[in-house]
Amino acid sequence: MINLAPRDGELYFVENFVPRQEADSLHGLLRRELAWREEEIIMFDRRVKVPRLVCWYGDAGAVYRYSGVDHMPLPWTETLLTLKERIERFCGRRFNSVLGNLYRDGRDSIGWHADKEKELGPNPFIASLSFGAERLFKLRHNKTGETLEIALTHGSLLLMGGSLQHGWRHAVPKAREPKTERINLTFRTILF
């Protein structure tokens, strides 16, 4: 596979990791089966809703702390476990948790950030699986300012590793044009 990051880290993209028809049914299944919820974070002393729905699943000890709150994982569903094992076989890495994001339409988004909380370890390896509407994934290098753009298509798998989270930030911005729903699953390893 070709590393798409020109410096500081590893970035691989696998289009059609899940074939079209299967991706269609998985999208529906994940939509119905996962415990999607609204989430509020505290920003500048105010409660604000994050602009997407989220859910957190994983091994019992995989507690994820962010925005000052401990997030307890829900137990794996069969669908999530099967997907986890399929990605593990593909990339030769293990995961113990998954963060789900549901972008209801083109106005939902995730702002610029790096996934480098300390419970992810020094160089986190993250596998990101997408279903539904195609959305743009942007990366920006912290020092050079260079940018990369990847269209995250239905059934695609994006792998981030090495020092990528230290060298770069990423975002899924609001779309200019109307978009239907999209589900993204980021499989992670929480150290505990």
Ligand SMILES: O=C(O)CCC(=O)C(=O)O
């Ligand atoms: O939706 C995506 O493709 C990215 C999600 C993301 O960056 C995250 O959950 O940390």
Ligand SMILES: [Fe+2]
């Ligand atoms: Fe992220």
